[in-house]
Amino acid sequence: MLEPDPNRVHDPQVRSGADPLTPEPLDSPERDDSEPFSRRVSEPQDLGGSEPFAQRGAEPRKQRIFEPQTRAATGSRTRSIPDAQARRMTPSQGHGAWLPIATATALVLAVGALLWAFLLQQRLTDTEEKLTIAEQGSTAFSRRLAEADAKIRANSANVDQQLTEAQKQQQELVNRAAIIANQQMIEASRLQRGVADTSKRLGAVQADVSSVKTEVASTKTEVAAARTDLADTKQILQRTIGDAGVMSGLIARNHDELQGLKHRGDRSYYEFTLQKNAPPTLLSTVKLQLKKTNEKKGRYTLLVSSDDRNIEKKDKTVLEPVQFYSGKNPQLFEIVVNSMGKNVVGGYLSVPKGL
Template sequence: MLEPDPNREYVDPSRGNAERHGAWLPIATATALVLAIGALLWAFLLQQRLTDTEEKLMVAEQGSTAINRRLEEADARLRANSAMVDQQMTAAQQRQQELAQRAAALAAQQKSDATRLEASQADTSKQLGAVKGEVSSVKTEVATTKTDVAATRTDLADTKQILQRTIGDAGVMSGLIAKNHDELEVLKHRGDRSYYEFTLHKNAPPTLLSTVKLQLKKTNEKKGRYTLMVSSDDRNIEKKDKTVLEPVQFYSGKNPQLFEVMVNSISKDVVGGYLSVPKGE
């Protein structure tokens, strides 16, 4: 066993460890302090980022709310516009149906007028045939009147060539038109309608003819135009700016039939002509 050297200094091992620990303590403390400061700084930065993120989310939510509100407003406007379009389409369809009904009614009226005209023409032909038969019989029985009858028939044929037909202001084919008193007498002898001659003065009281009252409101001799007020079936009808020899037509009576006013002469504040009405009116 070795003996300790009395000349050698003794070193305590535990003292060396204490010295070493004492040297590392400041370093560890500084390191811990740095780490703590870093952790606090990181926590502060993280909190700041969280705050920024929350603000951005809040702004985004507000923007989303505004967008949703705009979308709702746009949807409401779209629904309102759609409802308006539906109403307009419904109104257009109703208007189309009304026009179709009016067209059908006009077509039926035209067909009825055409049928009535054909019947009137047929009656006129029968009446003319009857008159011709009677004239032939008279010619055979009375020899002394042959020349007069022949002359009368010639005049009647000439007058028929002068008489004309035209479309009236109601869109209906008029009867034969008499341009003067003599031609009107021929029409009267046909017997298919009744004729009432008149002379109307401007602003004079209404003139009663059959069941109709006529009153002259205005004349234009230069242009051959006049304005007439027709009173029929408790209705007043203004026939404005009509021309000479233009059939002025209207319907009257319990079972409405075609009436015609024919002005064949015009002068300053005065017109002359006749009213043509169906038999029995």
């Protein structure tokens, strides 16, 4: 084993703290090219600063990988030039083996960084767009909120105004209700006084009703007598004087009354219906023909043919007995018209029994 050189401690590299195991680069600015190469090669290398060489003999072998191995057992310190060149070139060759790997790694990292930057830029763009949309929505929401606030304030003002008007109307209604209640009390007092007066009058009326009932009983008796007199008068009125000045018999105003006269059997009766300007109608020994009607005035004109002579009865009225005499021994004939229409009349002919 080589012993440390006591003069090595004065080396500038050792004093500056440089690692003696790391070979000095060929282009290092600290190397003095003016120094002879043989002197630089022959100088012993300090392996641990100023510590004795024997104390650093236990350091790992990798720290002494470039330790000179050409020293002779005789203590010669001179190195050969080829060995020094080999010591200086070996680290450069090791760094050159890792250069492609480092370059590839740097390229991968650069591509990853670019991809990450692109994705980050894309997310940033999306975030900016969303932020813009959110800002627009926030602006629209703020505008709508302001409009809603304005409407609410306007509605609140209207509600307050309406509430004030409603309170005024309610107060007016309360005042009117008080007035009406007072009037109703006055009317109720008047009504009570009126009911009392009516009760008094009702008592007087009831007394009068009692006397009236007595009078009504006597009036009923008088009415019965009056009805009897009226029936007699009616019977007299039904016996009228005909156009010939002779008192007529009973007058039948319709078909039912005519049937009643037929059942009496005093005279013979023939019903007829005459049309205006129709051929003469034969009834017993007499022919009748309607010439003219006036429905509004209830008058008619009739042509009577009997015993080869014609008798015209002008402007006769309904229920008026039309009288004439006919036969070898002249007897009284009567014609009664009891219904009239437009251009038509109806009635009956009354002749003595047996003709």
